[in-house]
Amino acid sequence: ARAARWWRDAVIYQVYVRSFADSDGDGIGDLPGIRSRLPYLAELGVDALWVTPFYPSPMADFGYDVADYRDVDPLFGTLADARALIEETHRLGLRIIVDLVPNHTSDRHPWFTEALASPPGSPARDRYIFRDGRGPDGSQPPNDWESVFGGSAWTRVPDGQWYLHLFAVEQPDLNWDNPEVRAEFADVLRFWLELGVDGFRIDVAHGMVKAPGLPDVGWSGQVTMLGDNVLPYFDQDGVHEIHRSWRRLLDSYPGERIGVAEAWAPTPERLAAYVRPDELHQAFNFHYLTAGWDADAKREVITESLRTAALVGAPTTWVLSNHDVKRHVTRYGGGEPGLRRARAAALLTLALPGSAYIYQGEELGLAEVEDLPEEYLKDPQRARDPDAGRDGCRVPLPWSGEEPPFGFGPGATSWLPMPAHWRELTVERQASDPESMLSLYRRALAIRREHPALGDGTLRWLPAPPETLMFSRDCAQRSLVCAINMGEHAVQVPAPGPVLLSSGPVQTDGDCLSLPPDTAVWWDGAGTAGSGEE
Numbered sequence: 001a002r003a004a005r006w007w008r009d010a011v012i013y014q015v016y017v018r019s020f021a022d023s024d025g026d027g028i029g030d031l032p033g034i035r036s037r038l039p040y041l042a043e044l045g046v047d048a049l050w051v052t053p054f055y056p057s058p059m060a061d062f063g064y065d066v067a068d069y070r071d072v073d074p075l076f077g078t079l080a081d082a083r084a085l086i087e088e089t090h091r092l093g094l095r096i097i098v099d100l101v102p103n104h105t106s107d108r109h110p111w112f113t114e115a116l117a118s119p120p121g122s123p124a125r126d127r128y129i130f131r132d133g134r135g136p137d138g139s140q141p142p143n144d145w146e147s148v149f150g151g152s153a154w155t156r157v158p159d160g161q162w163y164l165h166l167f168a169v170e171q172p173d174l175n176w177d178n179p180e181v182r183a184e185f186a187d188v189l190r191f192w193l194e195l196g197v198d199g200f201r202i203d204v205a206h207g208m209v210k211a212p213g214l215p216d217v218g219w220s221g222q223v224t225m226l227g228d229n230v231l232p233y234f235d236q237d238g239v240h241e242i243h244r245s246w247r248r249l250l251d252s253y254p255g256e257r258i259g260v261a262e263a264w265a266p267t268p269e270r271l272a273a274y275v276r277p278d279e280l281h282q283a284f285n286f287h288y289l290t291a292g293w294d295a296d297a298k299r300e301v302i303t304e305s306l307r308t309a310a311l312v313g314a315p316t317t318w319v320l321s322n323h324d325v326k327r328h329v330t331r332y333g334g335g336e337p338g339l340r341r342a343r344a345a346a347l348l349t350l351a352l353p354g355s356a357y358i359y360q361g362e363e364l365g366l367a368e369v370e371d372l373p374e375e376y377l378k379d380p381q382r383a384r385d386p387d388a389g390r391d392g393c394r395v396p397l398p399w400s401g402e403e404p405p406f407g408f409g410p411g412a413t414s415w416l417p418m419p420a421h422w423r424e425l426t427v428e429r430q431a432s433d434p435e436s437m438l439s440l441y442r443r444a445l446a447i448r449r450e451h452p453a454l455g456d457g458t459l460r461w462l463p464a465p466p467e468t469l470m471f472s473r474d475c476a477q478r479s480l481v482c483a484i485n486m487g488e489h490a491v492q493v494p495a496p497g498p499v500l501l502s503s504g505p506v507q508t509d510g511d512c513l514s515l516p517p518d519t520a521v522w523w524d525g526a527g528t529a530g531s532g533e534e
Ligand code: TEU
Pocket: 061, 064, 065, 101, 148, 167, 203, 204, 225, 262, 264, 323, 324, 325, 381
């Protein structure tokens, strides 16, 4: 069942290239580093990896400012290294998707250099979004749009025009009404598809098209990414035509190449519009990510995500963390409780129907590093709010040994320093401890691969005590039942069969199981064959 439409239930591991593994000792992760650690990912039991941008970049936004879409930044290796990584990934039976950043380029991209050197109204300027300013001398920005990273989304150039950047000043937005822009990206997709990648994670997939006339937002205040704010620069209907053209392109290659949207749409319903048989294959489920440690909130988002996914006939994805948000051990309370909850959340997530994403380090139970020394903090998002920096979830992985940088590379340092107490969280240490987070992920992923009721499919809610979720994944031969207690007290739940896995200690007493707070359990259940159920 797995091969044909592999992405419908794939577990995809996010590699943040800078911080995964360093091969040359400069303290920065790179492509040969990833390649050397592929056996770790194969053993973990994931189906695919998504590698964040490794293209030539001035690194104003750590690679999300691309200066050349068809090459590899020397920091991360060479094109030959990319080829070798793709080949080796496939040899190990894994798939690999890469990041596509189509909303903006780097300000050092040759197109932008050319735009700056060309006069207002020139074809070179038309690849970006240049406008005259407001006010008698044009000294006011063309409209009231704010950058996601804070401040006006417009920057003025010496001849008096302004250019749009929804993110950093160094990330000018492209003009997707320009046919040359569309043709160029189709060509970039082809370039990587020819090299053998299995698909693309599409950055800011909801942002490429802006409302005609670039109207004012008209209100000010905090823009929430998933709120009901209707913004003239996000989630405009016009983006769907671009995604449909990419789907046609992806489908023209053999082997189910996929597109996954990084789209912040206001509701699961709007998000589902990005995933259709003629559009993208997947979209990250940020509604699931942002639901707190609360049974009702989780249940509602799961129900709503499955309902809307079924409407468009696509599987949903489940995401707990990525390189843009505080690590979920910390979001769930930090310390021992945060870790316990993250363990339980892993079992909940991997039991849900559809595809799941794992952000590197969550399988080690890493928490946000909240006390990085000031001089290391370089995330452009700190311009909006110094506490909004994303550095703390991007600290390199601890692999082995007793001292930082814990086998991250052959050098003496890592680009962000690693906490000394991570000596207890190294891959080496956790691999030999059956109670570790790593062992929990390995076992859960092994069961997920083998159990016929997991992966793609549907879910049936079962009656459960307050603050507890319980559901069954059914198929004819066997079922898998999952329960998670998100409350503060132990609850008694009926045990439908033998326990397959639990995130912490549990006690079975006859037909009942006592489920402690912050704990999840998987049971093997009888299948539905003969029970009259579908
Ligand atoms: O993120 C898009 C995005 O909207 C993020 O800014 C996110 O909402 C925010 O960080 C939450 O705090 C993508 C990339 O994932 C991110 O790393 C880049 O900075 C951004 O695009 C610009 O390319």
